[in-house]
Amino acid sequence: MPGIDDVARHAGVSTATVSRALSGNGPVSETTRARVIQSASELGYVVSSNASGLASGRTRNIGAVVPRLDRWFFTSVIEGAQRVLLRRGYDLTLYNLNGDGEERRRVFEHHLLRNRVDAVFAICLKLSEAEVGSLLGIGKPLVGVGGPLPGVSTLRLDDVAVARLATEHLISLGHRRIAHIGGSHEFDLEFHIPTNRRLGYEQAVRDAGLPVDEALHRASDFTIPGGYDAAKQLLDAPDRPTAVFAASDEMAIGAILAARDLGLRVPEDLSVIGIDDHPLAEFFGLSTVAQHPGRQGEQAATLLLAALEPRRNGVVAPPEPVGHTARADLIVRFSTAPSP
Amino acid sequence: MPGIDDVARHAGVSTATVSRALSGNGPVSETTRARVIQSASELGYVVSSNASGLASGRTRNIGAVVPRLDRWFFTSVIEGAQRVLLRRGYDLTLYNLNGDGEERRRVFEHHLLRNRVDAVFAICLKLSEAEVGSLLGIGKPLVGVGGPLPGVSTLRLDDVAVARLATEHLISLGHRRIAHIGGSHEFDLEFHIPTNRRLGYEQAVRDAGLPVDEALHRASDFTIPGGYDAAKQLLDAPDRPTAVFAASDEMAIGAILAARDLGLRVPEDLSVIGIDDHPLAEFFGLSTVAQHPGRQGEQAATLLLAALEPRRNGVVAPPEPVGHTARADLIVRFSTAPSP
DNA sequence: TTGAAAGCGCTAACAA
DNA sequence: TTGTTAGCGCTTTCAA
Numbered sequence A, B: 001m002p003g004i005d006d007v008a009r010h011a012g013v014s015t016a017t018v019s020r021a022l023s024g025n026g027p028v029s030e031t032t033r034a035r036v037i038q039s040a041s042e043l044g045y046v047v048s049s050n051a052s053g054l055a056s057g058r059t060r061n062i063g064a065v066v067p068r069l070d071r072w073f074f075t076s077v078i079e080g081a082q083r084v085l086l087r088r089g090y091d092l093t094l095y096n097l098n099g100d101g102e103e104r105r106r107v108f109e110h111h112l113l114r115n116r117v118d119a120v121f122a123i124c125l126k127l128s129e130a131e132v133g134s135l136l137g138i139g140k141p142l143v144g145v146g147g148p149l150p151g152v153s154t155l156r157l158d159d160v161a162v163a164r165l166a167t168e169h170l171i172s173l174g175h176r177r178i179a180h181i182g183g184s185h186e187f188d189l190e191f192h193i194p195t196n197r198r199l200g201y202e203q204a205v206r207d208a209g210l211p212v213d214e215a216l217h218r219a220s221d222f223t224i225p226g227g228y229d230a231a232k233q234l235l236d237a238p239d240r241p242t243a244v245f246a247a248s249d250e251m252a253i254g255a256i257l258a259a260r261d262l263g264l265r266v267p268e269d270l271s272v273i274g275i276d277d278h279p280l281a282e283f284f285g286l287s288t289v290a291q292h293p294g295r296q297g298e299q300a301a302t303l304l305l306a307a308l309e310p311r312r313n314g315v316v317a318p319p320e321p322v323g324h325t326a327r328a329d330l331i332v333r334f335s336t337a338p339s340p
Numbered sequence C: 001t002t003g004a005a006a007g008c009g010c011t012a013a014c015a016a
Numbered sequence D: 001t002t003g004t005t006a007g008c009g010c011t012t013t014c015a016a
Helices: A004-011 A015-023 A030-043 A049-056 A072-087 A101-114 A129-137 A159-172 A185-191 A193-207 A224-236 A249-261 A293-313 B004-011 B015-023 B030-043 B049-056 B072-087 B101-114 B129-137 B159-172 B185-191 B193-207 B224-236 B249-261 B293-313
Strands: A061-066 A091-096 A119-123 A142-145 A153-156 A178-183 A217-220 A243-246 A271-276 A287-291 A323-325 A328-331 B061-066 B091-096 B119-123 B142-145 B153-156 B178-183 B217-220 B243-246 B271-276 B287-291 B323-325 B328-331
Touching: A004 A015, A004 A030, A015 A030, A049 B049, A061 A072, A061 A101, A072 A091, A072 A119, A072 A293, A072 B091, A072 B101, A091 A101, A091 B072, A101 A129, A101 B072, A119 A293, A129 A142, A142 A293, A153 A293, A159 A178, A159 A193, A159 A243, A159 A271, A159 A287, A159 A328, A178 A193, A178 A224, A178 A249, A217 A224, A224 A243, A224 A249, A243 A249, A249 A271, B004 B015, B004 B030, B015 B030, B061 B072, B061 B101, B072 B091, B072 B119, B072 B293, B091 B101, B101 B129, B119 B293, B129 B142, B142 B293, B153 B293, B159 B178, B159 B193, B159 B243, B159 B271, B159 B287, B159 B328, B178 B193, B178 B224, B178 B249, B217 B224, B224 B243, B224 B249, B243 B249, B249 B271
Parallel strands: A061 A091, A061 A119, A119 A142, A142 A153, A153 A323, A178 A217, A178 A243, A243 A271, A271 A287, B061 B091, B061 B119, B119 B142, B142 B153, B153 B323, B178 B217, B178 B243, B243 B271, B271 B287
Antiparallel strands: A091 B091, A287 A328, B287 B328
8 A cells, every 4th residue: 555655756745745735734736736646546545544643633534323223313314414424525433322331331431532533423312411521521522413412512303393383283174182192201311302292292282272181192112013002092092083193203104004904094084193204104195294314414414524624723613502403394295184 | 631651650651561451462460451451541541543543553443335324224234233343342434325426436445445444344235346356455354245245255145045935935825826026127236136036936936836927026126115016016917916925024015005905905815925024024914034134244243353353363364255144034924824 | 835854642573 | 571662654833
């Protein structure tokens, strides 16, 4: 593998000039730059990220911390983030925290702090103050996606508003008995999402002058089977609801399948709405409030890069933590209709 | 951030001893090691991966190259691989190649070759000889998962055998008209999977003395909607099949949903079998041939580490490329029954 | 605009 | 078993 001095020799310049020409930092005449780039590509030179990182203190690598990888939302965020990172020449190193607490500690102490990454973004993860503090303490910008993170810039849905939006859509269609399939407490610990979505639902119901009926609520696990079971219970009752608002599209799809199995027609007998705009939503004709995780990932990456680049002008400007609200759009398909 | 010499001073030893004590390479007395570890943790010392990598030539980071991230199989493989890598102190850097060819070239030339990773595994990706060659050429071990890779150790399903297994299950239940929903040519380019699964299907059909009927084959895209459409066509025909073998569980689920919409009962009127053991398979009672992507990821990581570690004893032993066959198990649930 | 040279923080000979 | 020390391959002052 050719080194920087091979390129320097080949181009007839110093290694400093090669470094400047290739990194774009510092002044280089156009002709020299062209010659250097030519030499580099002829020799097949690629900088060593270790040497470069050691000398400069920047690694051009971003860490992504996720609770798990088998969920559409998380992977979509990562795909979006990687799209912009790759374009800017950054790598993305993945830390999947679905192991035990011991593993999680190891990831933080031995991996994230090992100087392998310039910055970190956490997806739907509630980091402890110590975890946040240690990252910020060594100057690693940190951004949270999909969940709250104290003292850190975040990008997230306004879950209360989104749930209101979905519920109000049902109310506007004349529904009076609207059930809610939310997330169980277990999910609340990390995400805080179930509580907020339930809150939004209850607000909308109350604002419409309707009673909040505990019997119309079921906690589930954000999966199709979970939504199916919850809906089965809800719809088997004598005084069954005419509409279901599920806190995720997958649970909503489960509800649609449950309705079918019970001989109910969607939307004639039962309206169903979810949140997400999951890839399967269209197939099932599901009305939903779309969030755009790919775009959220892009935004998170952009925030991180913005926090990283100012340094290059010596302006160490740790940006104030800002809570950005991700966009969400009501999409009406064929699973919601006027109350029978 | 404390450096290695802070630890050395604090523990009253040399930096070399700290390095040895912390990395486990080279002899250190037990008491010294304990003291060093104590000092390191007191000071909150973590090695700089850049400095360590630059000096040692190893980065303790593995690259994972995937065609996309929004598929259960790929993410499961990654989760499995990361499980073992993390345990061994390795990081995993992700390269999602779903961009254009230009981006792909950049990933190879500027990222994978940038010395950021010690080894690479490619999931369901057909790398060019140049791509394989350049990695191998700079001494990066390479392992392929889920697809063939010339000159490289791979871990993959025996797709022909798996498809035979599924088809033979249907034949053993007395089915004579068995349809196949496979993958379209587009998927064949990268995966080579559709062709082999179709081959296995046809072999099984022929071996049973049945005709291979072109009308009983549909090419689709491995998704639920795709399987649904294909099955609709297949089942709408006058002389409809009594069984469907889909090349993936998601397509099989689509077929089940199509059958329901056509008023056909599964399995009384139609048997359906897939391949994968997707998380949704159980919910739909789908019979399938399970592959275990998580385990495949673990195995791939283990292979890579095995290729990496010998060096530490100076024995540069690039292992012969070996084709490992991943395990697959027939799982009979409730979607397959004797032919009506 | 360019070059010389001093590190960046660690590892691994080599010597003791 | 431990310490000394020469790099690893770059970036970035500083001087020209």
